[in-house]
Amino acid sequence: MTDRRRLLALAALAGMLALSGCTGLLGGGSVSEERLDADPAGGEYDWNESVESDLDAHIVIHENATFSAVYAIEGGGIELFRRDGLGGTNPLDVRAVRYRYPNGTVITGSELRERGAVERTRDVVRIDFPGEGDVDGDRIAFTAGSTPKRFALPTYVTGSYEVVLPPNRRASLPVFGDFSPRPESTTVDDRNRLHVRWDDVQTDSVIVQFYLPQDIRIFGGVFALLALVGGGGLLYYRRQIEALREQREELGLDVDTDPDDLGDDGPPPGMR
Incomplete structure (x- = not known):
């Protein structure tokens, strides 16, 4: 079986060389x-x-x-x-x-x-x-x-x-x-x-x-369409990020925990 495969491979190679004009x-x-x-x-x-x-x-x-x-x-x-x-x-x-x-x-x-x-x-x-x-x-x-x-x-x-x-x-x-x-x-x-x-x-x-000059117009139209689609996708993506940020704030996940904003009641009882 191996010899047969080798013969087929050699025949295929010879055919490719012949078709390319190399022989x-x-x-x-x-x-x-x-x-x-x-x-x-x-x-x-x-x-x-x-x-x-x-x-x-x-x-x-x-x-x-x-x-x-x-x-x-x-x-x-x-x-x-x-x-x-x-x-x-x-x-x-x-x-x-x-x-x-x-x-x-x-x-x-x-x-x-x-x-x-x-x-x-x-x-x-x-x-x-x-x-x-x-x-x-x-x-x-x-x-x-x-x-x-x-x-x-x-x-x-x-x-x-x-x-x-x-x-x-x-x-x-x-x-x-x-x-x-x-x-x-x-x-x-x-x-x-x-x-x-x-x-x-x-x-x-x-x-x-x-x-053809019309090729330039077609290319310009395709480029403008891609730019419009890309711009729309970017705008949609930014709106999704803004909506997600608002949801996190409503859930308190993005609440600022700066001590100055929370107030300072002093140390706990027993530590004054």
Whole structure:
């Protein structure tokens, strides 16, 4: 029975390692054609904004906790990943991959894989560009999942960045909103989207924590309600203490026994 339990424990451990990608058994493989050629979140990628603004990274966050990114790459490829908090990396779960040639021609992810490479390992998704891939003006775009009200991604490239938040989101109020690193500018467009701009990002990651203004009102209402309940409880507690004190006084338990208040009739008989 003991040997059987040991075998079950070892099997469970092996399964956990495989699922986490530590053994490489389930972490590798290719990205399916269906995911590579899927429709981008939020519609087509905004190539023009990336090119005309000369941005190294243009990232649009959507309301369904996804983001679309367009990167200008100087080199033969890019590695996409997230850090796992233990010093390692996990492959970014990308979809809707597109490649744009310097002349403006755009190809799908499956076409890119045929002309270059799109490979998933246990650590990263590696994308190699067609041909030499070292041509000024080529760009890669993809869609991936994000976290509601907090965007955090490694800086796959350094340089100028712009992150566009979903409509009606803000990030200026401390505790509820934050930037890392501090941006050079923030603007709001005609769709009420906040644009956060960095001129030269050199950090390991870009982080934007944001909120809906109505979240602040809800939090303020909850805080006021808690304060009211707490204040009412404190007042009730003090009234109970006062009532208990009055009852003790009525029973003579709190009667002052100071000799000056009781009077002094002198010593007992025989002691005078």
